[in-house]
Amino acid sequence: MRFVRTPRLIRQSDPELYHLTLLHTGSVAIEQSGLANVHGPGGMYFIDCSRPFACRMGGRFTGICLEIPKALIPLPVADLVTRSLTEHQGIGRLLVGFLTQLSAREASYRAQDMTRLETVLVDLFSTVLAHHLDRENSLPAETTRRTLLMRIRSFIRRHLHDPDLTPAAIAAAHHISVSHLHRVFQTAQGTAVSAHIRGLRLEGARGDLAYPAQRAASIGYIATRWGFTHHASFTCAFHGRYHMTPTDYRHISLDAEDGP
Structure with a gap:
């Protein structure tokens, strides 16, 4: 045509x-x-x-x-x-x-x-x-x-999977200062950059824990995959957000998936 x-x-x-x-x-x-x-x-x-x-x-x-x-x-x-x-x-x-x-x-x-x-x-x-x-x-x-x-x-x-994803690394990648990064983010999001990153990582890990195909993956592996370098800090952050441990959340989610 x-x-x-x-x-x-x-x-x-x-x-x-x-x-x-x-x-x-x-x-x-x-x-x-x-x-x-x-x-x-x-x-x-x-x-x-x-x-x-x-x-x-x-x-x-x-x-x-x-x-x-x-x-x-x-x-x-x-x-x-x-x-x-x-x-x-x-x-x-x-x-x-x-x-x-x-x-x-x-x-x-x-x-x-x-x-x-x-x-x-x-x-x-x-x-x-x-x-x-x-x-x-x-x-x-x-x-x-x-x-x-x-x-x-x-x-x-x-870059969520990268444990070195920090405010300093983000600011450097965008050629701005860390203080400018925090200011832009706080104005628009109403939250800190680190808190935003942690929230996205927890959502990603939560999805993996509830996904039957990830049943064989250890919780430590899932935590590491989403950028958490310490198992204890991941468990603490997960419990703080979802009010249960990663292990309990996985059992509840997969039991519901296997049920009638």
């Missing part, structure tokens, strides 16, 4: 939008403003719907497409149209993950979620564009703060 948006069509209707596409399968050859690129599975790009473009699709196209009002993006992005925005790490990966999750869970969102989701999407999209333009300092302070928090949360989840 081939799509063409002509000057005449733009004169008839121009809602002032950027069109963002994340491909799952197929390929897209896209051309706009003298810039042309071909994108395959996993590719992500955007175009300006206020300017003419031509698009040719190959194979069975599946993907996620959405449109973002241009007025919400405070950056000059003409040089980025049709270019690949895909990254395997950093802010590009966060945007890909968010779009994928948004699409997969669409039916579970309520009307009151829309404003929050729109804010997250615009923050991520703006930050990806600013990254490619090398203009992160041009973003509004609130966008920078919210995006930094999303990057920190993602980093924590990816």
Whole structure:
């Protein structure tokens, strides 16, 4: 299939939008403003719907497409149209993950979620564009703060199994001071970074303890897998949160799984 948006069509209707596409399968050859690129599975790009473009699709196209009002993006992005925005790490990966999750869970969102989701999407999209333009300092302070928090949360989840995941390590990975990390996290989460990490690790360990396929794994192994270096400290933290020992929780959970 081939799509063409002509000057005449733009004169008839121009809602002032950027069109963002994340491909799952197929390929897209896209051309706009003298810039042309071909994108395959996993590719992500955007175009300006206020300017003419031509698009040719190959194979069975599946993907996620959405449109973002241009007025919400405070950056000059003409040089980025049709270019690949895909990254395997950093802010590009966060945007890909968010779009994928948004699409997969669409039916579970309520009307009151829309404003929050729109804010997250615009923050991520703006930050990806600013990254490619090398203009992160041009973003509004609130966008920078919210995006930094999303990057920190993602980093924590990816490194939960690492016993050396500390506030100092997180701050160093994001090129900020430990005090700045605590301030950003406390303002948004209302809790300390260490407490947030411990809570996620306990949730992960609790899931393993209740999972029949992990029945043969020792409690010490599960504790170590989730970043706890001492069995006693894991037992104490688990009891403090769930009001029973890991052993008791496992017995109750697996007995319920085996029961009628």
